[in-house]
Amino acid sequence: MHKIFDSAVALVFVIGLMIVAAAPLRAGPYEDSLARFLADSYSDTDAAIGGVAASGHVMAEEVIRALQDRRLMMSPGSKTIVIKGASGALRNAATGQPLAAPPADLTDVRINNRVRRAIDAALGSLTLLSPDARRRFEAAQAVFKSRDESALPALDTAIAKEISQGVRRALSQARAAVILMQSDAKEADKLAAVAIVRDRGDQDALAVLGGLPAETAAPVRKAAADAVGSIQNNLALWSGVQNAWYGLSLGSVLMLAAIGLAITFGVMGVINMAHGEMVMLGAYTTFVVQEIIRTSYPGLFDWSLAVAIPLAFLVAGIVGIGIERGIIRFLYGRPLETLLATWGLSLVLQQAVRTTFGPTNREVGSPSWMSGAFEVGQITITYNRLWIIVFTLLVFVALLALLRFTRLGLEMRAVTQNRAMAASMGIRTARIDALTFGLGSGIAGIAGVALSQIDNVSPNLGQGYIIDSFMVVVFGGVGNLWGTLVGAFTLGIANKFLEPYAGAVLAKIAILVLIILFIQKRPRGMFALRGRAVEA
């Protein structure tokens, strides 16, 4: 025991000697600042961070990052600051050399919220000169939020060197924010800074303009107040745009779920309560396709949806034709019975899927081109939502084209308009009925592929959409695809604009009540068929 103690003392002594020997050689702003960590007080730590960051030393960033991750330690006895590597290896912060043996009195450099803010600010100004444009941008954002005066020289150098437009804008905004905080800056500079911050126009800009120091001159205050007003207007506008975007997104989902229904209910007049289950089958088809690709051809994963779409169309379409031939054709002219039978069918399908795939959610992955997001102004747009909107419109256009330009579409419209006449012209109406139903179901299957990207794939997937889709079809008007389009997007957008005021559930209730009232006024929907078609 005694011996170990002795050797520890000896070691400390040797290390101490080394530092004493090294100190005169290496003393500089970096080492001086580093030493302040040893004081073990938050204000000294704070100052030390600023000093280290300003020193421009090669180790500076590493030291501050270590402090941020609580890997920076000190040994008051030997006056050493030590960086603990991620693997636990110790290095001297002053020299960067590995430490042979840890000093006995090694303790963490303590941090609190104030120190954390200082760390963020310091890292912000440190990485302002990073070769990576993305990191420079992030650093500028960090400085904008911290408004740390010490970053000003670094900012000026960075702005002078910057080549990227976007990063330069971020840098000058950060500079403007810092200037606004300075007590000794010129009034003209401050007014220019207010203008720059105003152009940024987001919540952070509001925070900067709202938190001006007390001694700010009156003209600057006034300019800032104007800027706050204009930013708030701007933000309100953007939040409107954001609601509209969410509404479009919800509308496209409603549209996808409802468009197949618009064919079976709208064109054929058949209530298919199992429509939601066709959507579910499509989603499960996607799941199966992805499982096979994952186990057998992992390289093709990005193509999984392209494979799943035609397959889902086929699976749901064939099941749909089976339903029409097996059940629905016996019930034409008895809509209420059709409703009950197809409801029963939906229970059977749900339970069949539950016993096959289990009752829990199945994971369906997104291909790489569907993940991620980009920003437009103040809103974030995710790729999967964007693709779903595009996909919805494609499906819609394809369906319109099919109804208008193909022989099948012509025959479908003929049967819809006048069944007896169509039959006497030689159209096999029974076959057309089956194909129409298959088409509607197949489209529901495709919708399932898209919905598998944004919703849980579970046996109850379809049930969640059935009431909404009926609302869309009823609202838009039966027998009219354009009505479905307008209905879906109207309901989607109305829902999202009500949500901020009423909350999601109340917005939904309000929409349901509005539709109930709307049906009172126009029982056949917005785009009602007129004339003889009404009686069909």
Added chain:
Amino acid sequence: MRIGPFPLTRILDRGAWVFLALLAAFSVLVPLANLLVPPTSPFHVSTYAVALFGKYLCYALLALSIDLIWGYAGILSLGHGAFFALGGYAMGMYLMRQIGTRGVYADPVRPDFMVFLNWPELPWYWYGFDMFWFAALMVLLVPGLLAFVFGWFAFRSRVTGVYLSIITQALTYALMLGFFRNNFGFGGNNGLTDFKDILGFNVQADGTRAALFFSSCVALALGFFICRALVTSKYGKVLIAVRDAEARTRFLGYRVESYKLFAFTLSACMAGVAGALYVPQVGIINPSEFAPANSIEAVIWVAVGGRGTLTGAVLGAVLVNYGKTFFTTGLLAPYWLFVLGGLFIGVTLLLPRGIIGTLQHWWDERRSAKPEPSEAPQTGAAPLTNPHPAE
């Protein structure tokens, strides 16, 4: 059907008498077999079974209310569970107020969930529910009023057929979403439960359960009688005319909307009573009772028993629910939905008249096969399926 000189013979035909007699026997024998027969005897009926049968009777009353509007007026409501649940909530609120200081938080006025949510006082719509007569009134009024307002709007603007079905479904869906919310003031998704007393009697006690069972029998018999009286009257004839040819009836000068509205409102009140009797026997009411699936399930009870035959609705409700209990309490549980779904498909395709309707039809065929041609058109039961939906 001949309209006889005495109302009672007109209202109650042989089948109706048989049904009422069976119900009366049931209402006396089951409680007696529970209370007086010792548990060791094979004739003893357990308290669990009494509550279960009581539940079936409430479902039967709900089925009866659906049959009145679907079977006789052609209104397929897929939201009747909403009226059932509203009646249940009215009763549940009375039962909550009866808990008093015996709740977890021992608040004399506010139910536990309000204390838990830090509500300073009772919301205004909970006032009066400490009195049984008030709650009983609300059991009839709330569903009735909702049905009246809803029906007034819907029938006046001639929303018929599947459109009406879909908006009734949307109605119950909207109510479900609302009742799931905590700040709606009805206990959120836990609903109302942990009841102690009804009219001063312990809800768990065997005697109370037997009394509730008896009350359910009486309510069912009363509901049956009212429905019979309606459908055999001149009003009932017009209602059937509305079902089979709405436009034609309107052109004959009848106010179709008023006929439908009365039937719809009455039916909602009956569903409310069914819900009110259901809650103390089951011991809980929560928003899932509003689920559209429940309402649609109730419709299939009617279809199984026979749409447009009141006894069929009762029989269907009891049979299907017995089947549900049988399937969902054993190893067969995963297959219940197959059976239920199969029932929906099978009954609509193969047995469109339902059990009682098919029997009646078969009986009438046999009668009309005998050489009594002049009697046939009058004795034939009303057509059960509607060959020409409203033109």
